Amino acid sequence: MTIVDDLKQALGDIVLTGTQIGERHRSDASLTGRELPKAVIRPTSSGEIATALRLCNENGQTVVVQGGLTGLAGGANAGKDAVVISLERYTGIEEIDPQAGTMTVRAGTPLEVAQRAAEDAGFLLPIDLGARGSCQIGGNLATNAGGIRVLRYGVTRDNVLGLEAVLADGTIISSLNKMIKNNTGYDLRQFFIGSEGTLGVITRAVLRLRPLPAGRLTALCALESYDDLVAFLTRCQRRLPGLSAFEAMWENYFRFNAEAEKLKFFDEIPPFAVIVEQDLLGDASERDGFEAFLGEALEDGIIADALIAQSEKESRSFWSVREGHAMDSQLPALVNLDVSLPIGDIGRFAAECGAALSQRFPAAHVSFFGHVADSNLHIAFSEPDSDADTPHIVDGIVYEIVRRYKGSISAEHGIGTLKRDFLDHSRSPAELELMHRIKRALDPNGILNPGKVI
Amino acid sequence: MTIVDDLKQALGDIVLTGTQIGERHRSDASLTGRELPKAVIRPTSSGEIATALRLCNENGQTVVVQGGLTGLAGGANAGKDAVVISLERYTGIEEIDPQAGTMTVRAGTPLEVAQRAAEDAGFLLPIDLGARGSCQIGGNLATNAGGIRVLRYGVTRDNVLGLEAVLADGTIISSLNKMIKNNTGYDLRQFFIGSEGTLGVITRAVLRLRPLPAGRLTALCALESYDDLVAFLTRCQRRLPGLSAFEAMWENYFRFNAEAEKLKFFDEIPPFAVIVEQDLLGDASERDGFEAFLGEALEDGIIADALIAQSEKESRSFWSVREGHAMDSQLPALVNLDVSLPIGDIGRFAAECGAALSQRFPAAHVSFFGHVADSNLHIAFSEPDSDADTPHIVDGIVYEIVRRYKGSISAEHGIGTLKRDFLDHSRSPAELELMHRIKRALDPNGILNPGKVI
Incomplete structure (x- = not known):
């Protein structure tokens, strides 16, 4: 047999x-x-x-x-x-505990289904990313997915209270804890979250829920320099307690997507554009406070211009530029790179990286955007004469600069197979050897997702 | 030799x-x-x-x-x-990066020294607990210390971006990452945080800093029931974006410490008292909002009374009751137990636990307090005729009830030696076997903190 x-x-x-x-x-x-x-x-x-x-x-x-x-x-x-x-058939929400503020969910449940169930119970499930309609909770946890609400609610890891996983040998490790504080021995959930299926199969989870915001205010701001952008971020973090998104777009990225969506926001395309979003408590004075905050930033010259969305439709128009779906259809062989750098270094990194890519690929589209508050930068790259080797050459150029800046070659996408050859750009030999030791301890026969991550 | x-x-x-x-x-x-x-x-x-x-x-x-x-x-x-x-001589702050919002610190640095350095740079280091004057960063991380600001800023684990640790064989694992998002292979810092010195020696860390609040508002509230307390917590979480402490005291605990400190706050000692604290942004209207919020809770009958501290001195008087230092000197052989339960169950748990302890030790002082928002309950126990066996008997009674409620026998104190025999009350045989497997992989000769945790 x-x-x-x-x-x-x-x-x-x-x-x-x-x-x-x-x-x-x-x-x-x-x-x-x-x-x-x-x-x-x-x-x-x-x-x-x-x-x-x-x-x-x-x-x-x-x-x-x-x-x-x-x-x-x-x-x-x-x-x-x-x-x-x-896991597509292992779906469903097993429990929502409104007093503990938790949801117990099966790994195959689509993220958006879990988000809606939380909302129906009056809560926010803060894990959120563009692929919400098709991605599944198990995959979100296995890759420690990032996304657009990390600034306020942390990465996926921070929103998991309990976990059930199955080891390579079939042992079920059930730690479906609902408590915020639990210091009883090693924190086993951490071993599986972000391990991309190489240490065990995540089967169920207890997720942390948050109060559902009464609404959101969204602004699109124009800025003159990356230094202004960092100063504005710092001010937003100090003054907007409900700050829930701070999404930066470099000039090229903003121009391409605003033109593709046939949207005009400012007289001229600014060097930097930022979407700032604030969760609301439902108090009437919050909108005034937001307007006053932006007015002051304008007066102080930290931002050059600001538009506050007057409707859900206008807010969606800001986000459509940021999401950049037009790129997928209009740019051939589009590559989306995902790196992290210390926040203060991102401006210089992007300039250096853009110059290096344009030198090697003079006809390529290169643009930058990202979750700067989370130290996370994305790079959109498209080369009209792309061949099978192009992605690897691009990776090599970008990750070599990442290495020099002591950054990370994967902020949120994970390592998988595509970044495995570059893992040593962000990890020392001692770290890699320790990862191998952990892999051998949990999966001695090496059956789980072989050839991935390490 | x-x-x-x-x-x-x-x-x-x-x-x-x-x-x-x-x-x-x-x-x-x-x-x-x-x-x-x-x-x-x-x-x-x-x-x-x-x-x-x-x-x-x-x-x-x-x-x-x-x-x-x-x-x-x-x-x-x-x-x-x-x-x-x-580690007492391995001290000092190596760097504060104001743009990344990080502090790189040596493990022997006292927590309070690190907190002050952060403040001098205009930041908050949110890790905070009563022992701040003498505890050290390395110990905070090794035990995943909890404390009083978890509600707003997470446990210690959530505030560590990078870590350096030395393995049993002397290998230095240096992952001094400054980025919020970093998905490059296994998250090695998680193996050492909370492992109580059994998997490696934490030597340096990159801690996450937050904006320094402009001040704090503090209220002491009286409540009639645990159900009201949970309803009040939910409302505070939904309506006070700067909520940074929610500390509950059961009647016995509040009476003992208020009388010991010769402080009278309410006409009668209420069934429950709660300290609510809100971080301020520096906007003049915040105090009005806080007062209005408490007024509404009073009108709705969720709380029975509320005092807002009018001065730093008054705020300290609220906290002196919560900190309960008088107990240390006035109660013989005081034991402070530290458990976690799902938030909705804490009221019933405390009632059941108090009854069981009073039945076995009729003359004992038993009282409850804790960080309810973090699912964390503390139990103060003092038996006048205590002998060497008493603490173990108390542990047995309490942890058996914890087991039935699917709680945790250690919310924030860790396992050490004193709770090791009870670890199976919160962990399954499969979980314990996995912990042993990790221990063998990282410390095959078993030299690190032997006999602790597992």
């Missing part, structure tokens, strides 16, 4: 093979996966996941977990020799 | 033995340590710590790290066979 026969015997028709396997299991959103896996298992319980892993571990069979397949680092690509565990 | 001779030869006169060793190295603040260690090493660099660990590891010599010795779980007690590494 082959391992696939074993799995079918133990788990029945939740094990798909051959033509039963859908095309989508080939690759995550990086579109770099080429092959379909040898089998896809679609469990509906943690016990089924444990059984599958136990059998695979005993047979040395490699396993790749797939969620919403929205990752950009190739972390969920399986290849033809792996068995895939797809 | 003995290992102590080896250490002296390699490290010189930073190695103390015999009468050179101070009495304080016998025990942490639980006063349960009985013996002096065989040597005390007082390094002033990470390199010296690495050398000491390498030699000890090669010789199977056990090592206990000591910081400010303010722990309450026996975690830093050494015993006569261990070598102590005392």
Whole structure:
């Protein structure tokens, strides 16, 4: 009997093979996966996941977990020799505890479904990112997803109170804690969050909920320099207690997307544009305070111009420029790089990086945007004459500069397969050796997501 | 040559033995340590710590790290066979980066020294607890210290961006990251934070700083029931964006400490008293808003009475009751238990726990207080006829009820030696086995803080 026969015997028709396997299991959103896996298992319980892993571990069979397949680092690509565990059927919210302010949720639940359930109960689930409609909670946790509300509510890691995961050998580690403070031995949830499926399979989680804001105020500001931008960020952090987004766009990025969306906000495209958003408590004076705050920043010359959204529609028009969906369709072979740098260095880094890329690729589009308050910069790159080697050359140029600035080659996308060769640009040999030691301890047969991360 | 001779030869006169060793190295603040260690090493660099660990590891010599010795779980007690590494001379702030909002600090730096340095630079270091004058940053991190500002700024883990630690074999793991988002492989800092010195020695850290509040408003509120208290907490969280403390006192606790301090706040001692504190931005209207908020809660019958501190002195008088220093001197053999429960269950838990303790110890003082917003309850227990077995009997009674409520036997004090026998009340066999697996991977010879935590 082959391992696939074993799995079918133990788990029945939740094990798909051959033509039963859908095309989508080939690759995550990086579109770099080429092959379909040898089998896809679609469990509906943690016990089924444990059984599958136990059998695979005993047979040395490699396993790749797939969620919403929205990752950009190739972390969920399986290849033809792996068995895939797809969490798409292990969905649902098991409990919302309004007094503890927690939600217990299964890993396959789409993020947006969980967000809506929280809202229906009067709470905010602060984990939020562009792919909310298709990404799944398990994948959000496995990659420690970042997103647009980190400034106020922290990264995904900070919003997970309890976790259940299955080890490579099929052991279920159930730590579905609902308490904020819990210092009873090692914090096991931390081992699995952000490990991209290489140390265990996340099956359920207790997420922290926050009060639902009564609304939001949104402004689009024009600035003259990166130094002004940092000064403005500092002031926003000190004076706007409900500050929930601070999204910066460099001139090129803003111009491209405003023109693509046929939107005109300022007389001239400014060197920097920033979306500032504040969560509201529902007090009538908050709008006046926001206007006064921006007026003062204008008077002091920290910002050059400011528009406050007068409607939900206008707020969405600001965000449409920031989200830049037009780039996907209009720029060929678009690459979105994701790096972190100390906040004070981002301006110089972007200038240096832009010059280096333009020197090597004179015809390329290069633009910058990002969650500057979280030290996170994205780079949009598109080369009309791109070939198979281009992405790797771009990575090499950018990550070499990241290394010199002591930055991180992955702020929020993870390492997956695509960034693995560059991990030593952000991590020392001692750190890498310790990661390998941890991997060997938790997955001694090396069956979980092989070749990913380390 | 003995290992102590080896250490002296390699490290010189930073190695103390015999009468050179101070009495304080016998025990942490639980006063349960009985013996002096065989040597005390007082390094002033990470390199010296690495050398000491390498030699000890090669010789199977056990090592206990000591910081400010303010722990309450026996975690830093050494015993006569261990070598102590005392971090008291490895102090100092290496850098404050105002743009990144970070402080890089050595592990032996007292918390209060770091707090003051942050303030001098216009920032708040939000890690804060009663022992701030003597506890050290390294110990705060090694125990994932909680404290009174968790509600607004998170536990210590959430305020650490970068970490340097030395492994048992002397390898220095330097991850002094200054970025909020960094998803480059496993998050190694998480392995050391909260591991109580059993997985490595924390030597330096990058801490996250926040804007320094312009001031604080403090109120003392009287409430009739635990349900009201939870409703009031929910309302505070939704309506006070700068909420930075919510400290609950049960009737017995409030009565004892108010009388001990000769302070009278309300006509009668209420069933529950709560200190609410709000960080200010410096806007003149904030005080009015705070008063209006409390007035509305009074009108709605959620609170029965409220006093707003009119001066720093009055605010300190509220806090003096909460801090309860009078108990230390007036109650014999005082025990301070530290547990976590889901917020909605704390009222019933306290009632049940109080009844069980009073039944077994009819003459004992039993009272409750805590950081309810963080799901954290403290229990003050004092038995006049206490003997050596009493603390263990009390632990047994309380932790058995904690187990039934699916709570945590340690919210913020850690496990150390004193809670180790009860760890299975909050952790499953699978979780404990995984902790042992991690311990074996990181410290295969078992030299680091032996017998602690697991």
